[in-house]
Amino acid sequence: MESLTLARRLFLKKITGLGALVTMSFTTQKVLAGNRAALTSVRVAQSNEDHTRVVFDLSGAIEHDLFTLTGPNRVVIDLKNVRKSAALISDDHETNLLNGIRSSIRNNKDLRVVLDLKGKARPRSFMLQPNDQAGHRLVIDMHATQLSPTPVKTNQQQRQKKKKEIVIAIDPGHGGRDPGAVGRKGTREKDITLAVAKKLKKVISATPGFKAVLTREGDQFVVLRKRVEKARKHQADLFISLHADAFKSPRVEGASVYALSLNGASSEAARWIAEKENASDLIGGISLDDKDDLIASVLLDLSQSATIQDSLELGSDVLKHLGKVGKLNKDQVQQAGFAVLKAPDMPSILIETAFISNPKEERRLKSSKHQHKIAKAIFSGIKTHMKNRLA
Numbered sequence: 001m002e003s004l005t006l007a008r009r010l011f012l013k014k015i016t017g018l019g020a021l022v023t024m025s026f027t028t029q030k031v032l033a034g035n036r037a038a039l040t041s042v043r044v045a046q047s048n049e050d051h052t053r054v055v056f057d058l059s060g061a062i063e064h065d066l067f068t069l070t071g072p073n074r075v076v077i078d079l080k081n082v083r084k085s086a087a088l089i090s091d092d093h094e095t096n097l098l099n100g101i102r103s104s105i106r107n108n109k110d111l112r113v114v115l116d117l118k119g120k121a122r123p124r125s126f127m128l129q130p131n132d133q134a135g136h137r138l139v140i141d142m143h144a145t146q147l148s149p150t151p152v153k154t155n156q157q158q159r160q161k162k163k164k165e166i167v168i169a170i171d172p173g174h175g176g177r178d179p180g181a182v183g184r185k186g187t188r189e190k191d192i193t194l195a196v197a198k199k200l201k202k203v204i205s206a207t208p209g210f211k212a213v214l215t216r217e218g219d220q221f222v223v224l225r226k227r228v229e230k231a232r233k234h235q236a237d238l239f240i241s242l243h244a245d246a247f248k249s250p251r252v253e254g255a256s257v258y259a260l261s262l263n264g265a266s267s268e269a270a271r272w273i274a275e276k277e278n279a280s281d282l283i284g285g286i287s288l289d290d291k292d293d294l295i296a297s298v299l300l301d302l303s304q305s306a307t308i309q310d311s312l313e314l315g316s317d318v319l320k321h322l323g324k325v326g327k328l329n330k331d332q333v334q335q336a337g338f339a340v341l342k343a344p345d346m347p348s349i350l351i352e353t354a355f356i357s358n359p360k361e362e363r364r365l366k367s368s369k370h371q372h373k374i375a376k377a378i379f380s381g382i383k384t385h386m387k388n389r390l391a
């Protein structure tokens with residue numbers, strides 16, 4: 001579904017160039033007993049003239065269907081097994097794109113919500129898991145497809161336009177006083193990650209249109225946050241952290257790739273908000289000082305979940321290529337709360353290249369030839385991802 005991917009990307013660009021939130025309405029309703037989910041509030045926000053977001057706050061995870069109708073233009077969302085709610089009864093749901101919201105009950109159990117539009121729009125929907133600030137949410141993003149044929153470029157888009165190269169930040173895990181995992185023959189993870197990183201940088205730098213930066217150049221200790229800061233300073237488009245796994249059993253083998261999990265992300269989002277100066281430059285230069293923390297967290301949350309989605313796609317492209325040069329431990333991208341992956345605006349993955357605790361893989365990890373193969377596989381995955389992304 002390329003169009004969805006594109007819509008998401010546009011959405012991310014929009015949110016980073018966020019203007020003003022003009023309409024926000026909050027309605028709460030007590031969650032009633034029973035196994036049907038309740039819609040507890042509906043929030044409508046307009047981030048710029050051709051983008052409107054509707055957020056449904058829900059008492060639990062739900063399933064939904066979404067489709068569009070024309071004459072007049074409208075978006076229809078069926079919320080499965082959700083009861084009708086007073087949250088929908090409100091007049092202030094109007095934006096440049098949205099005329100109003102209606103609802104009705106279908107099949108005695110589903111809630112059908114109709115968003116009446118002022119013109120054609122491309123909708124996208126996704127569920128967000130609960131975090132410290134909010135519960136289950138269904139988000140509908142709508143982009144006008146005819147209101148504004150030449151959208152105003154945001155700072156970030158302009159910056160990206162000026163920048164000719166795709167910048168990849170390569171993060172060799174561990175270093176200095178932190179050796180990382182150690183193999184049975186004494187191979188240290190920190191040396192392997194640096195060796196692979198340098199080869200990856202070489203492969204990337206040899207390719208026109210790409211540039212690579214390392215978060216550490218030698219055997220030094222660098223705290224995780226500094227690694228992300230360094231990548232951001234170079235305006236990196238992607239962040240690739242390199243590691244080698246270890247396990248009790250010497251038989252366990254294969255590469256795995258991680259992206260950030262939403263749970264890991266949400267507490268970090270809360271932390272970013274605590275540091276408002278940092279947070280403001282993360283979401284495209286808008287100041288959060290005059291917005292309340294709830295809005296700020298919704299914005300960061302949305303931008304982060306789009307980034308995680310991007311990271312998952314990047315990770316799966318890289319996994320495919322790693323599978324051609326060695327065994328895979330997990331053939332799906334895993335998700336965890338790694339601190340080094342928590343930049344809300346930069347797709348980031350962590351690659352466990354192999355198990356240093358497996359004697360056969362330890363030997364391969366030490367081989368310069370094999371390190372080069374790993375580097376080339378990672379870069380092939382990156383190129384595949386960037387090609388799909390720009391398509």
Ligand SMILES: [Zn+2]
Nearest residue numbers: 173180243244
């Ligand atoms: Zn490691």
